[in-house]
Amino acid sequence: MSADLPTRDELRKGLTVEIEQENGDRLVGEIGAVLTDERTHPDGxxxxxxxxxRGRVKRIGPEV
Known part of the structure; x- marks a missing residue:
């Protein structure tokens, strides 16, 4: 599944993304900060x- 997830290189402050929180809830919002140092992560x-x-990026967009 990690092959379908955006890499750190694709993400920047202000970009609209869909994230998944630790409790499983999904939200859409604008990135304020990228916290993972690695280029990829198996969970996003x-x-x-x-x-x-805070949460792990599952996809870029949708634009709001």
Whole structure:
């Protein structure tokens, strides 16, 4: 599944992404900070949205 997930190189501050939180909830928001240092991660790159919520990126978009 990690082959379908965006890499760190594809992510930047302000980009709209769909994340999955630790509890399994999915949210859409703008990236405030990319927290994972590695280029890839099997569960998705960890980000903090501008709203303060943290989660792993599952896909880029949709635009809001």
């Amino acid at each position: 790159i960890l980000v903090k949205l501008k709203s303060g919520v």
